[in-house]
Amino acid sequence: MDKKIKQSLIDIVGEENYTDSLIDMVSYSYDASEHRHRPSCGVWVKSAEQVSEILKLANREHIPVIPRGAGTGLCGMAVPVSGGIILDLSHMNKILKISIEDRLAIVQPGVIYAELDKALAPHGFFFPPDPASEKVCTLGGNVATNAGGIRGAKYGTTRDYVLGLKVVLPDGRVMRTGSNTMKSVSGYDLTKLFVGSEGTLVVITEITFKINPKPTATTTALATFDKLEDAGRAVSQITYSGILPRALEILGRHTILAINQNTDLNLPEVDAMLLAETDGYTKEETDYQMKKIIEVFKKNNPKEIKEAKSEEEAAELWLARKSSYAVLARIKTHFVLEDVTIPMARIADMLKGIEAIMERHNIQIATFGHAGDGNLHPQILYDGYDPEQVKRKEAASAELFQLAVELGGTLSGEHGIGLSKAPFMTLEHDPVAMDVMRAIKRLFDPNNILNPGKMALEA
Numbered sequence: 073m074d075k076k077i078k079q080s081l082i083d084i085v086g087e088e089n090y091t092d093s094l095i096d097m098v099s100y101s102y103d104a105s106e107h108r109h110r111p112s113c114g115v116w117v118k119s120a121e122q123v124s125e126i127l128k129l130a131n132r133e134h135i136p137v138i139p140r141g142a143g144t145g146l147c148g149m150a151v152p153v154s155g156g157i158i159l160d161l162s163h164m165n166k167i168l169k170i171s172i173e174d175r176l177a178i179v180q181p182g183v184i185y186a187e188l189d190k191a192l193a194p195h196g197f198f199f200p201p202d203p204a205s206e207k208v209c210t211l212g213g214n215v216a217t218n219a220g221g222i223r224g225a226k227y228g229t230t231r232d233y234v235l236g237l238k239v240v241l242p243d244g245r246v247m248r249t250g251s252n253t254m255k256s257v258s259g260y261d262l263t264k265l266f267v268g269s270e271g272t273l274v275v276i277t278e279i280t281f282k283i284n285p286k287p288t289a290t291t292t293a294l295a296t297f298d299k300l301e302d303a304g305r306a307v308s309q310i311t312y313s314g315i316l317p318r319a320l321e322i323l324g325r326h327t328i329l330a331i332n333q334n335t336d337l338n339l340p341e342v343d344a345m346l347l348a349e350t351d352g353y354t355k356e357e358t359d360y361q362m363k364k365i366i367e368v369f370k371k372n373n374p375k376e377i378k379e380a381k382s383e384e385e386a387a388e389l390w391l392a393r394k395s396s397y398a399v400l401a402r403i404k405t406h407f408v409l410e411d412v413t414i415p416m417a418r419i420a421d422m423l424k425g426i427e428a429i430m431e432r433h434n435i436q437i438a439t440f441g442h443a444g445d446g447n448l449h450p451q452i453l454y455d456g457y458d459p460e461q462v463k464r465k466e467a468a469s470a471e472l473f474q475l476a477v478e479l480g481g482t483l484s485g486e487h488g489i490g491l492s493k494a495p496f497m498t499l500e501h502d503p504v505a506m507d508v509m510r511a512i513k514r515l516f517d518p519n520n521i522l523n524p525g526k527m528a529l530e531a
């Protein structure tokens with residue numbers, strides 16, 4: 073980093089909150105994806121005012137600025153591909169207000185997801201999106217990526233809970249969007265525009281979230297199916313039954329086989345496993361919902377159905393699903409976790425298509441995910457030190473995206489676009505939509521300093 077700019081950054085954040093040490097630059101060079109690139113320096117910020125001063129300086133000098141929460145993104149979203157300044161927001165980690173009477177919580181962006189949930193628990197409330205990275209990811213990162221999770225079928229994603237934001241524009245101006253009310257139709261919805269914008273338009277420095285009363289009862293059951301079509305039909309029929317389970321998860325054959333080969337869980341080796349969980353405020357209510365789901369399972373040739381009779385049994389039923397990612401991650405030297413999402417009625421078609429892609433490219437793909445909202449996680453396992461396998465992995469990824477779009481789906485249900493999926497944006501979005509997105513980026517950030525190189529916004 074240029075000496076004068078380094079001194080200006082230190083003047084803003086203090087010596088102790090500036091770093092260009094090699095160890096920090098290496099730490100900031102990656103997230104949870106396979107992408108790598110070092111920044112020139114990093115700063116830990118404490119306030120919107122500091123963010124504003126840094127952005128004014130960077131905008132004047134045309135230096136890239138990359139907002140960063142916990143760096144758990146799966147698509148290279150926080151990787152500084154053009155170098156520049158890492159704006160680390162993890163020290164802005166205060167819960168500013170919880171107001172049960174107004175049904176909201178106001179937080180700084182560096183608060184860890186699980187910390188908010190912990191703070192809400194004594195009030196009998198919760199924050200629903202539930203990403204699997206909840207113990208480490210930040211709420212700012214969740215908003216910037218529109219994170220979702222297992223409860224998405226019933227409760228939606230982060231976007232459904234953001235009422236308002238305080239943000240800093242690339243030129244340093246500070247702006248508030250939305251309101252602290254449950255409803256608002258006042259002007260363009262800038263709040264929603266910034267949700268999922270991956271740090272390319274603004275830096276989020278404060279978030280107002282809607283919160284929910286926490287259901288106190290759950291019922292859990294699992295069914296296995298020899299044929300994929302039966303599982304696919306069961307998912308559609310659950311929707312017709314009028315019951316909205318809080319989780320409806322699916323494990324495909326190759327995930328089941330991999331779990332059996334690498335653990336002692338001894339799962340039945342079937343085409344698909346469906347795990348359903350209902351929630352509510354009394355056991356009668358959740359049992360009633362589950363009875364309807366089990367009726368659907370029974371009509372679709374299940375190999376077996378297991379109903380949990382206790383919390384311990386429910387935890388056992390969840391074991392296979394909850395261990396999928398970690399078990400699969402250990403099988404080969406490298407993996408990439410995709411999150412294509414298709415209309416729910418096309419789940420069986422997508423899983424069959426994935427089998428064909430696997431065979432065509434002679435590569436291992438194990439799929440699990442959220443059948444309840446059509447969000448599948450095909451995890452491609454490969455040896456990243458073998459250029460031939462890397463090539464086959466890339467070809468398989470491209471076909472996965474193509475297939476999802478052909479089935480009426482989308483490149484990403486929750487992980488975002490970042491670097492990994494930028495080359496595929498035009499598969500899903502028509503040229504007019506791409507033009508509009510690029511024009512919005514230019515409007516906010518004419519000098520392209522905020523997280524450049526992401527989401528195909530520059531082509």
Ligand SMILES: Cc1cc2nc3c(=O)[nH]c(=O)nc-3n(C[C@H](O)[C@H](O)[C@H](O)COP(=O)(O)OP(=O)(O)OC[C@H]3O[C@@H](n4cnc5c(N)ncnc54)[C@H](O)[C@@H]3O)c2cc1C
Binds near residue numbers: 161215275
């Ligand atoms: C094991 C594992 C499980 C996961 N499970 C899920 C899951 O179930 N659901 C899911 O949705 N994701 C999941 N993820 C992905 C990841 O945790 C989410 O994308 C999360 O929202 C990223 O938060 P973060 O704080 O790590 O953000 P980072 O990775 O630091 O940043 C992500 C993006 O947000 C931007 N950003 C961060 N903070 C701000 C800010 N304050 N203002 C503006 N832009 C900002 C960054 O520039 C970047 O573009 C998982 C990841 C791992 C490793």
